[in-house]
Amino acid sequence: MPDSVLVVPDSVRPMTAAPNHAVVAPREALSTQAKLWVVFAASCVWFLTLGWRHLLPSDEGRYAEIAREMFASGDWVTIRYNDLKYFEKPPLHLWMTALAYHVFGVNEWSARLWVGFSGAAAMLMTALAARRWYGPRVGWLTFVVLLASPSWNFASHFNALDMSVSATLAAVLAGVLLAQHPQATRRERRHWMWFAWGAMGLAVLTKGLMGIVLPGLVLVVYTLLARDWALWRRLHLVSGALIMLAIVLPWFVLVSLRNPEFAHFFFIHEHWERYTSTVHRRSGPIWYFVPQLLVGFLPWLGLLPRAARVVRQEPAGSGFRPKLLLAVWAGAIFVFFSASGSKLPGYILPIFPALAVLLAVALDTLDAAAWKRHLRVALVLVVLPLLAWLPAQRYMSSGDVNPLLLNYLPWLAGAFGCMAVGVWVARRLNARGQLDGSLAAYALALLAGVTVATVGHDTFGRSSSGIDMVPPMQAALTPDMPIYGVRVLDHTLPFYLQRTLTMVERPDELEFGTQQEPHKWLPTMAAFKQVWVSGVPAMAVMSPETHATLQAERLPLFTIAQNARRVVVVNFSGAAP
Numbered sequence: 243m244p245d246s247v248l249v250v251p252d253s254v255r256p257m258t259a260a261p262n263h264a265v266v267a268p269r270e271a272l273s274t275q276a277k278l279w280v281v282f283a284a285s286c287v288w289f290l291t292l293g294w295r296h297l298l299p300s301d302e303g304r305y306a307e308i309a310r311e312m313f314a315s316g317d318w319v320t321i322r323y324n325d326l327k328y329f330e331k332p333p334l335h336l337w338m339t340a341l342a343y344h345v346f347g348v349n350e351w352s353a354r355l356w357v358g359f360s361g362a363a364a365m366l367m368t369a370l371a372a373r374r375w376y377g378p379r380v381g382w383l384t385f386v387v388l389l390a391s392p393s394w395n396f397a398s399h400f401n402a403l404d405m406s407v408s409a410t411l412a413a414v415l416a417g418v419l420l421a422q423h424p425q426a427t428r429r430e431r432r433h434w435m436w437f438a439w440g441a442m443g444l445a446v447l448t449k450g451l452m453g454i455v456l457p458g459l460v461l462v463v464y465t466l467l468a469r470d471w472a473l474w475r476r477l478h479l480v481s482g483a484l485i486m487l488a489i490v491l492p493w494f495v496l497v498s499l500r501n502p503e504f505a506h507f508f509f510i511h512e513h514w515e516r517y518t519s520t521v522h523r524r525s526g527p528i529w530y531f532v533p534q535l536l537v538g539f540l541p542w543l544g545l546l547p548r549a550a551r552v553v554r555q556e557p558a559g560s561g562f563r564p565k566l567l568l569a570v571w572a573g574a575i576f577v578f579f580s581a582s583g584s585k586l587p588g589y590i591l592p593i594f595p596a597l598a599v600l601l602a603v604a605l606d607t608l609d610a611a612a613w614k615r616h617l618r619v620a621l622v623l624v625v626l627p628l629l630a631w632l633p634a635q636r637y638m639s640s641g642d643v644n645p646l647l648l649n650y651l652p653w654l655a656g657a658f659g660c661m662a663v664g665v666w667v668a669r670r671l672n673a674r675g676q677l678d679g680s681l682a683a684y685a686l687a688l689l690a691g692v693t694v695a696t697v698g699h700d701t702f703g704r705s706s707s708g709i710d711m712v713p714p715m716q717a718a719l720t721p722d723m724p725i726y727g728v729r730v731l732d733h734t735l736p737f738y739l740q741r742t743l744t745m746v747e748r749p750d751e752l753e754f755g756t757q758q759e760p761h762k763w764l765p766t767m768a769a770f771k772q773v774w775v776s777g778v779p780a781m782a783v784m785s786p787e788t789h790a791t792l793q794a795e796r797l798p799l800f801t802i803a804q805n806a807r808r809v810v811v812v813n814f815s816g817a818a819p
Contacts, residue, residue, distance in 0.1 A: 272678040277382065280682045284389055285362070287693055292358045292399060293351025295700040296707035296734075301402040303707070303733030306353035309339035310737055313348070319496045324731070325742045326755025326762055327501065329508050333493060334447035335406040348740065354401045360409035361398025365389065368595040371416040374423055375564050376603055379678075383602035384595075386681050390688035393538025393587075394594050399696055404588030407449040412595040413441035414457050415571060422476065422562045432478055439482030443489030450512065454486075456575055456592065464570045468563050507754055526585040531576060534587045539597065541688050544616050548604035549597070565603070571596040610677055617669045617684070624661040624691070631655040646702050653698025661691035707734045711803035711810055715739060718802055718812055719781060728770060728784040728792075732808065735783060743783065746770045771797065774813050781812050 272280075297303045308323050318337060321328050335356060342352040365388045373381025388394050397405040417438025421431045438457075445453025465473060498504050536543065556565040572593040579589045635651050664687015672680035704710070716739065719725075727743035731750035736742055745763040747770070749756040756763045764770045774780060774797060781802075784792070789809040793799055803810040 271379070272382070272682060276679070276682075280686065283686060284689060287689055288362060288398070289358055291693055291697055292354040293349060294697045295350065295399075296703045296709050297350055297353065297401065297737060298703050299706055299733035301733075302353070302400060303737055305335060305339065305401050305403070306350075307733070307737040309336045309343065309353070310348055310740065311742065312336055313340040313343045314740075319493065320500055321497075323755070324727075324736060324745065324752060326745075326752050327758050328752065328755055329497075329501070329504050330512055330751070331403060332447045332450055334444060335403050338406075339401075348737075353737075354399060357401055357405045358398055360405050361394060364405075364409035364412035364595060365394075367413050367416040368598060371419040372599045372602055374420055376599075376606070380599075380602045380606050382678075383605045383681065384598050386685040387542060387598040387601050387605070388594065390541045390685035391539055391594060391598070392541070392688070392692045393534070393591065395689060395692045396696055397588055397591055399693075402588060403449050404586075404591050407445055407453065408591040408594070410441050410445035410448055410453065411456060411592040414438045414445065415568075415595060417441055418457075419564055419567070422473070422564070424561065431476060432481075435476070435478040435482055436485055439478070439486045440489060443486035446486070446490050447493065450508070456578065459578060460567070460571045460574050463574045464567050467570065468558075468566055470560075470562060473562060501758075503758060511754075528580055530585045531580055531587075531590045534590060535576070535593075538590075539594070541620065541684070542601055544619060545601060545604055545608075548607070549600040552600055552603045565600065568596040568600050572600075605681070608677070610672055610675065613672055613677060613680065614669070617665055617672065617680070620684070621662065621665045621669065624658050624665060627658045628655060628662060631658075646705065649701040650698055653701065654695060656698070657691040657695035660694055661687050663687065664690065705805055706807065707738070708732065708805065708808060709734075709738055711735070711805065711808065712738045714803045715781065715810055720779065724773075724778075724780050726764070726770060726774075726780065726782040728767075728782050729788050730783060730785055730808075732783050735808075746782075774798070779812065779814050781810065783808055783810050785809070 297306055304323065308321060308328060311322050311325065312318055312333075315322070318333065318340070321331075321333055321336065338356040339353060342355040346352040346355070365385050368388065369381045369385040372384040397408070415438075417434050420426065421434035421438065426434065442453055442457055445457075447453075461473075461477075465471060539546075553565045553569045556563055575593050576590055579585065582589075631651065631654070635648065664683055668680040668683040668687065671677075671683055712735070715735075719739075719741070725739070725741055725743045726746050728746040729748045731745065731748075731752060732743060745752055745756060747765065747767050749763065752763075756765070764773065770782075774782070785807070786804070786809055789799065789801075789811065798813050799811040800813070800815055801809060801811050
């Protein structure tokens with residue numbers, strides 16, 4: 243097949259016709275102005291709340307602190323955590339967070355800005371690709387589906403790499419879909435494939451070789467199933483690979499030249515051993531991601547059979563099959579991580595954009611009656627927790643229950659209350675024939691509910707962040723006073739103190755760094771005791787158990803702050819509150 247020719251599959255609909263189904267009854271579409279108001283409201287909720295919680299250990303504190311150290315030191319090549327070499331992940335997420343610090347200062351909002359932007363950008367890119375293939379309404383519905391997906395919402399407000407890499411992979415998927423559209427010109431196809439290759443390079447700079455492995459796996463499985471061998475001739479492999487390498491190689495070369503130990507640790511330990519073993523103690527059963535998917539996509543679960551039919555009904559012609567590619571993208575990545583020896587909930591986030599497009603195509607065929615049934619089930623699911631709230635609160639109040647959980651219950655009630663009101667509004671709009679308005683109200687309701695539940699989690703997060711311990715610590719600290727992390731790696735206090743900690747005895751995940759720079763830590767408790775009684779003023783953070791042990795040994799420990807997780811002590815009197 244010539245490079246400039248594509249067979250137009252039947253699955254591509256004209257802008258005025260519905261794909262592969264009978265003409266549906268007229269519906270009242272949302273106006274452009276109404277859509278803009280929805281986007282504006284969603285954007286306000288999305289971005290303004292990024293800083294409304296304190297950082298949670300370990301991921302949020304870790305990546306916020308690494309970026310802060312990068313920002314403070316000016317070294318954007320050798321990644322450090324607690325001033326020790328830290329090569330578990332590439333730097334893109336950290337670079338962008340450090341840039342946010344430059345512009346907006348060092349704070350929680352800046353620390354989460356890149357993940358918030360990534361989630362929003364991925365929604366827009368995925369919606370653009372869906373619009374190109376299936377028309378404006380499906381593009382809009384793709385945005386709506388992702389907006390109402392709890393996992394996508396939460397990950398876009400949690401400072402970790404899962405959303406950052408998911409956004410770059412969503413850009414890869416969108417670029418391929420846009421490049422393979424039958425009406426794309428030769429120039430458009432080339433530019434969109436270059437865009438996809440560039441996004442693949444950014445994915446590698448975000449989380450390593452999975453940025454290449456996952457799209458490659460999807461492509462191989464897709465071509466085997468579709469027998470679409472001509473696709474390989476349209477990928478611009480040589481020029482695209484050069485673009486990707488131009489993005490990826492500079493940092494990898496620089497960091498390897500400055501740190502000869504980098505390559506083995508990063509490529510062997512952090513990739514091969516992480517995937518094939520349980521070296522990071524993040525194992526899980528083969529079905530580990532099933533409940534993650536069910537909860538993360540809960541608002542749309544009842545419509546997934548329709549999405550499956552959308553894929554099955556796609557004609558098996560000789561041209562490019564976008565629905566099959568989307569299904570393979572979701573399925574292959576899900577299986578890939580399910581087979582891995584290392585599992586965390588956020589690993590399957592890259593499948594959500596593909597599922598969103600398929601579900602949007604299915605929603606495009608939905609009538610008011612079917613949507614009414616879906617809303618009826620949704621209303622029951624959000625009202626039941628509300629009915630159980632007061633009895634649960636009374637029961638917990640009379641028992642031995644964590645008071646933080648009791649404080650969180652009103653937030654959960656508020657979250658389900660927001661969703662209940664929104665679903666009721668969606669039902670009213672649907673009854674009036676405003677199906678698209680009903681879908682938008684449903685999405686905003688889910689967004690609001692998940693946001694309330696996330697923000698309210700600070701009833702736990704404030705304590706775990708240690709923010710209340712910072713004022714007394716800062717009052718006792720001097721610029722040259724060392725702070726020791728005794729048998730504990732605290733992931734959040736360094737960010738709030740804007741000071742690094744010297745590890746003692748247990749390096750935790752900084753073992754590699756302590757091996758490379760052994761002079762920057764104290765490997766034994768004997769060494770710590772020696773410096774602690776040397777007469778040099780110092781501060782230490784430790785667990786209550788370690789504090790009790792050292793106190794029994796009559797070490798000079800003057801407590802200046804403590805909570806359930808930590809005790810902060812100094813070795814001189816007069817600093818205690």
